[in-house]
Amino acid sequence: MPRRLPDVLADRAAAQPGKVAHEDTRATLTYGQWDAAAGAVAGGLAGAGVAPGDRVLLPITNASAVGFSVAYIAVMRAGAIAVPLNTRLAPAEFAHFHKLTGARWCITDVPERCASLPMDRTWTVDEMPRAVGMLPDQSALPADADADILSTSGTTGLPKGVVFSHADLLDGLDGQDWSRASTLLHALPFTGFGGCHGLMLSTLRFGHTLVTQPKFDPRGFLELIAAHRPNTLHLVPSMLRLILDLPDVAGYDVSSVRWIITGTAPLPNDSVRQSNQLWPRVRVINVYGMTEGSAGTTTRTQRSALKPGGVGTPEVPGSVQIRGASGAVLPPGRTGEIWTRVRKQRRYWNDPEATRAAWQDGWLRTGDLGHIDEDGDLILTGRAKELIIRGGYNISPAEVEDVLHDHPDVLEAAVVGIPHNVLGEDVAAAVVVRAGSAADAGDLQAWCRARLADNKVPRDIVLLDALPYNQNGKVVKRDLVPLLAEQAGARRRNGG
Numbered sequence: 001m002p003r004r005l006p007d008v009l010a011d012r013a014a015a016q017p018g019k020v021a022h023e024d025t026r027a028t029l030t031y032g033q034w035d036a037a038a039g040a041v042a043g044g045l046a047g048a049g050v051a052p053g054d055r056v057l058l059p060i061t062n063a064s065a066v067g068f069s070v071a072y073i074a075v076m077r078a079g080a081i082a083v084p085l086n087t088r089l090a091p092a093e094f095a096h097f098h099k100l101t102g103a104r105w106c107i108t109d110v111p112e113r114c115a116s117l118p119m120d121r122t123w124t125v126d127e128m129p130r131a132v133g134m135l136p137d138q139s140a141l142p143a144d145a146d147a148d149i150l151s152t153s154g155t156t157g158l159p160k161g162v163v164f165s166h167a168d169l170l171d172g173l174d175g176q177d178w179s180r181a182s183t184l185l186h187a188l189p190f191t192g193f194g195g196c197h198g199l200m201l202s203t204l205r206f207g208h209t210l211v212t213q214p215k216f217d218p219r220g221f222l223e224l225i226a227a228h229r230p231n232t233l234h235l236v237p238s239m240l241r242l243i244l245d246l247p248d249v250a251g252y253d254v255s256s257v258r259w260i261i262t263g264t265a266p267l268p269n270d271s272v273r274q275s276n277q278l279w280p281r282v283r284v285i286n287v288y289g290m291t292e293g294s295a296g297t298t299t300r301t302q303r304s305a306l307k308p309g310g311v312g313t314p315e316v317p318g319s320v321q322i323r324g325a326s327g328a329v330l331p332p333g334r335t336g337e338i339w340t341r342v343r344k345q346r347r348y349w350n351d352p353e354a355t356r357a358a359w360q361d362g363w364l365r366t367g368d369l370g371h372i373d374e375d376g377d378l379i380l381t382g383r384a385k386e387l388i389i390r391g392g393y394n395i396s397p398a399e400v401e402d403v404l405h406d407h408p409d410v411l412e413a414a415v416v417g418i419p420h421n422v423l424g425e426d427v428a429a430a431v432v433v434r435a436g437s438a439a440d441a442g443d444l445q446a447w448c449r450a451r452l453a454d455n456k457v458p459r460d461i462v463l464l465d466a467l468p469y470n471q472n473g474k475v476v477k478r479d480l481v482p483l484l485a486e487q488a489g490a491r492r493r494n495g496g
Contacts, residue, residue: 003143004166006042006077008173008204009035016207022200023228024065024212031207037070042077044129045105046136048121052079055103055149057114059085059094060125060191064109065212067125068190069200071107072148074128076166079141080105082148084191087113088470089151089159096158101149101349143167149349150193150291153472161349162291164197168344172197172294173205183209185224186234187216192472193291194263199234218242222252229256236473237267238412244274245411245434254279263287268405269308276302286311288378293342293364297378308402309370309380316341320378321363322371332372335396337384339363369396386477388417388425395427395456397477403451404429407444409437412467414475415458418485428484429458432467460488 002008009031012021017032029037050056056075060068068084075082083101085094087110098117106114106122114122123129147166151159184203188195190212203210211228213221216239225233235243240262243249260275260282267286275284288297288311296319299305299312314320319341322330330336342364347355358365369387370380381396388395397415404413412432417425433439441461448457468479 002170004076004138004141004145005147005169005201006038006073006138008170008201009038009073012204012207019207020209021204022066022069022210022212024062025214025224026063027066029066029069034069034073038073038077039135040130040132041070041074041128042136043131043134045074045078045080047131047134048105048129050075050078050080050105052136052141052145054080054105055083055101056080057083057085057098057101057103057106057108057117057119058191059087059106059108059110059113061087061109061214062187062189062212063214064125065190065214067109067128071125071128072190072196072200075107076147077135077138079136079145081146083161084148084150084196086151086189086191088189093159097151097161101161148196150196151191152291153192153470153474160351160354162193163347163349165344168346169197169201171344173201182232183211183228183230184232184234185211185213185221185228185230187213187221187239188234188236189472193289194234194236194472198289218246222246222249222254225257226253231256231258233257233260235260235262237262237271238467238469238473240271240275241268241411244271244278250278254282257282259283259285261285261287263289263311267305269306269402270405272302272305276306288312288380290366290368292346292358292366293340296340299377304375304377307373307377307379309398310373311378311380313376313378320372330371332374332376335369335371335381338366338368338370338378338380340366386416388415388427390417390420390425390427390455391423393455400427400429400448400452400456400458403448404431404444406451407439407447409433409439410444414467414477414480416477416480416484418460418481418488420488426460426488427456427458428460428462428488430462430464430467430480430484432464460484460491462487 013031013035019031021031021034022029072082083103104120106119109125144167146163147169148164149161190196272284284305286299286305296315297312304312321339322336323339324330324336367384369382382398386397400415401413404410411434415429418428420426444461468476470476
């Protein structure tokens, strides 16, 4: 049995040395090459002074995804802690996470982003140090040590660092079954939970081939399907919508694909319907989880996937509960906060107060709202911090977003609460319409008025070219509030 995560790669390389493990259109890596390169770089890092327990920052884009794979395992073989960091973070978030983790070393393919950070040493991905003879004795490294620190999405504040031990990562691999996949195509960042743990490590566990698109482009993604013939695609919902919106999408060969797996953000109901109509042989699977702890829910039927907000049933019965404000478990049909049972206790790096608030008695408070329906499916209705309280009534942004997404001209929609001096909050929306659409805010309000209670209809709608997304494919709604509040203020001043 493997003691630490890098041992899984050693075992896989021994069993399938010539099998292609990873390709990022710039480089190709077999399992044997991955194992050898990670060992050489680990020795180079140790020789340069990287010590067990040191944090090594890994701000690496998907243009160097193969290099990230090598660096990530190499840091652990050196006994250090890998700290992936998305290069798209704002400068303040980037500097905050570096300071939070206290990383003294860095491997990157965007050295300009790290130039102002105090580091003992920074290497580029193409110039990682190599010294096979300096590789530490792997049997002497503790099996229960910390392995990596992943950044949370930061949609409601500055990112926190979630710590994973080697035992936690190994336990997570045993809990995932990707045996039906053979080649997986994706464009998720490796610096987030979905790309790093959900894809790279799970394919390592089962010996599959992972193909990474360096930068998501819907037409290029379809071309990669034709070239690599994957049977599984991993997409965040916004990526799937952009692909479906291509006017000539039906002309591309996707005959190899059997599964589209999506998660990290709400999946619009109409995306599932369009996928089913366009590719009837392809099954869309929606999953739910978060960096702090996977809920392990999966849609098992197309009926389940077609439910607005539906993320399926828990893989482990009883592992998801809906609780009220007092912490009491609510019955099916009642909306409350989602709590999930955790297999391994985790923590936030250097934040014991937030750790105590999030993990309680073997359960994780997700901060998400939802309910269990009559079929036992978990239905997401939004984030607790995003719940809109208008005149004393609770309004779920997800409910309003689902109605907007059903409009034939709407490509993307995000609903937020904005300050109101009488009601406390009011409902507002930012919408991206399809190219060539003549729909305006009035049309969209009329659409909502015919389908929603009056108090749920957005009083202000702004049409944008694009919504602000973070590195994990989630809309950063706090960035929309000032814009929508400003428009609302102008409307009220003008007597609207």
